[in-house]
Amino acid sequence: METVDEVDAPQVRQCPGCGATVSVNPRFVSWCAACDWNVDPGAPEPDRGRLAAFRRRLAGRYGQQLAEEIERSGREAGRTGPDRSTVLAFGVSLLVHSVTGGLLLAAGLLIIGGWHTGILPVLGVVLLAVVAVLLPRPGRLPRHAPVLYRADAPRLFELIDEVAAAVGTTGVHAVVVDTAYNAGVNTYGIRNRRVMCLGAGLWEVLSPQERVALLGHELGHFANGDVRSSFLTHGALRTLAHWYSLLVPHPLGSLLDLCVNTLVFLPRWAVYGLFLLLDGLTMRASQRAEYQADAGAARAGSTAAAVTLLDRLLIGDAVEAHLRRESIAAARADSGHGAREAIERDLWERLAARIGSIPETEYERRRRVSARRGHSVDDTHPPTHLRRRCLAAADPQPARVVCDASRAQSIGAELAPARARLARTLIRYSAD
Numbered sequence: 001m002e003t004v005d006e007v008d009a010p011q012v013r014q015c016p017g018c019g020a021t022v023s024v025n026p027r028f029v030s031w032c033a034a035c036d037w038n039v040d041p042g043a044p045e046p047d048r049g050r051l052a053a054f055r056r057r058l059a060g061r062y063g064q065q066l067a068e069e070i071e072r073s074g075r076e077a078g079r080t081g082p083d084r085s086t087v088l089a090f091g092v093s094l095l096v097h098s099v100t101g102g103l104l105l106a107a108g109l110l111i112i113g114g115w116h117t118g119i120l121p122v123l124g125v126v127l128l129a130v131v132a133v134l135l136p137r138p139g140r141l142p143r144h145a146p147v148l149y150r151a152d153a154p155r156l157f158e159l160i161d162e163v164a165a166a167v168g169t170t171g172v173h174a175v176v177v178d179t180a181y182n183a184g185v186n187t188y189g190i191r192n193r194r195v196m197c198l199g200a201g202l203w204e205v206l207s208p209q210e211r212v213a214l215l216g217h218e219l220g221h222f223a224n225g226d227v228r229s230s231f232l233t234h235g236a237l238r239t240l241a242h243w244y245s246l247l248v249p250h251p252l253g254s255l256l257d258l259c260v261n262t263l264v265f266l267p268r269w270a271v272y273g274l275f276l277l278l279d280g281l282t283m284r285a286s287q288r289a290e291y292q293a294d295a296g297a298a299r300a301g302s303t304a305a306a307v308t309l310l311d312r313l314l315i316g317d318a319v320e321a322h323l324r325r326e327s328i329a330a331a332r333a334d335s336g337h338g339a340r341e342a343i344e345r346d347l348w349e350r351l352a353a354r355i356g357s358i359p360e361t362e363y364e365r366r367r368r369v370s371a372r373r374g375h376s377v378d379d380t381h382p383p384t385h386l387r388r389r390c391l392a393a394a395d396p397q398p399a400r401v402v403c404d405a406s407r408a409q410s411i412g413a414e415l416a417p418a419r420a421r422l423a424r425t426l427i428r429y430s431a432d
Contacts, residue, residue: 028362040369058280060374062287063382070291070390086227089281092274093236097136100239104131134242136235139188141195145178146418153414159403160196163215166400167296169223172196177203177418179323179426181316182377185218192231194222200422201319204348205355206312208403213301213309216401220296226289228282228380237282240275247271287382294387295394302399303391310388313377314366315355322354323347323426330427340427347423 011024017037024030031038107127114120141147150157153175161171172185172194180199188195196218206214227233247268249261297306330343369375371385381387403411 023361025359028359029365031365033361033364036368039365040372042369054276055279055283055380056374056376058283059287059376059380060383062284063376063386066284066287066291066382067386067390071393085281086285089227089233089278089285092278092281093232096236096239096274096278097232100131100134103127103134107131130246133246134239136231136238138190138192139186139195141174141188142176142178145176146421148175148177148414148418149173153411155407155410156414159212159401159407159411160215160219162401163212163300164219164222166300167216167220167223169219170194171219177415177422179422181319183214183218185221186229200348200419201316201323201351202312204352204419205315205319206309207305208405208408209301209305209399210309210312211301211408212399212401212403213297213305216300217293217297217306217309219300220293221289223296224289224292226286228286228289233278233282237275237278240271240278243271244268244275283380286380290382290387291390294391298391298394298397300399300401303394303396305399307388307391310384310391311363311367313384314363314370314375315358318358319351319355322351326350327427344420344423344427347427348419 013022013024013030014020015022015032015035015037017032018035020032020034022030022032022037029038029041104127107124110120110124110127114124148156150173156175157171160175164171174188174193174195176195176197178197178199179201180197181201182197182199183202184197186195186197187193196215202214203211221229228237247264249264249268250257252258252261294306294310297309301309326343326347330340367385367388370383374383375385376383
């Protein structure tokens with residue numbers, strides 16, 4: 001955890017726990033590698049709600065089971081046919097969508113068959129509005145982030161195509177660049193075109209080969225498939241979440257509120273139980289998909305790059321803290337735009353330099369904290385330390401796709417307009 005901006009000369013002290021020598025750097029937590037004294041001085045992660053806590057526990061349990069299976073077999077988490085849980089998940093998803101279809105049919109009957117009654121068509125229109133909310137729909141490209149197509153960044157798309165071929169799939173139709181410390185793939189439009197989202201907060205702190213590994217991981221999701229991301233299952237989970245939100249009890253203000261809350265009590269908990277069931281049925285397949293995607297990262301960018309990529313996932317808070325400091329500095333700058341423009345101009349270079357100065361001892365501390373807390377990217381991913389352990393235990397793989405300095409520079413030039421726009425948005429939005 002970073003505490004100040006300046007890097008002081010490293011000093012040493014004696015560990016109060018075991019007496020070993022401990023390096024002291026005011027930028028980072030002082031801790032003992034011998035006895036783990038002060039390795040995790042921060043408060044535990046806050047409880048993010050009952051459902052999120054349940055999903056994180058489930059992810060940790062399945063992640064541990066799959067990691068042990070992979071290590072016992074001595075090979076990657078290979079492709080497998082649909083298991084019983086996956087078949088049941090598709091069955092539950094069809095049941096959910098059939099209810100939505102039934103509501104659509106009922107709405108049509110009320111509007112057409114009850115037209116002469118006056119009130120039934122009104123109920124039908126209400127049902128249509130509910131169905132419109134519940135129906136699964138294709139994804140859309142974001143409106144407030146740069147979107148790149150092949151003509152905008154040919155060298156970037158060329159790299160994506162090479163990585164896609166290395167992991168056994170095809171490339172994408174669009175790339176969205178935002179400020180997040182994250183990356184992902186999805187589909188958009190009724191033709192299910194592929195889109196990759198690259199967060200500049202993550203992309204800018206990676207080495208060229210780690211970026212190849214990142215692309216390999218994300219494209220690996222297309223190559224291996226993920227039942228949770230399928231249109232059928234993802235739509236069912238989204239529909240159940242909408243049902244649950246619609247059935248939230250009203251604050252008690254009258255007898256009518258009490259009656260409504262009583263009527264929706266059992267349906268609400270039935271929906272909640274169905275959501276947990278579908279979530280649990282798809283979790284193991286989703287966990288396996290992450291291990292398979294990690295294997296794709298190793299094939300494309302090398303095992304070494306895939307392992308260090310996972311280490312980078314542990315420093316997201318340092319990236320966010322640096323960007324906040326930059327925003328504060330811009331807000332405190334003089335009223336002219338010169339100071340802000342100077343901050344915006346080299347924002348990503350300063351971020352890369354700052355993160356590049358983090359020593360290996362800090363990464364090791366964060367790895368140990370990760371294992372203690374069960375850190376994962378979110379509450380559907382396997383714990384990060386288990387993913388790293390599986391990659392490190394597998395046979396090392398060389399890079400099938402190499403991103404040399406010249407190639408990285410060309411891609412950087414293609415991304416320059418998007419980087420400038422994101423820096424301007426990040427600094428000026430936060431400062432204003």
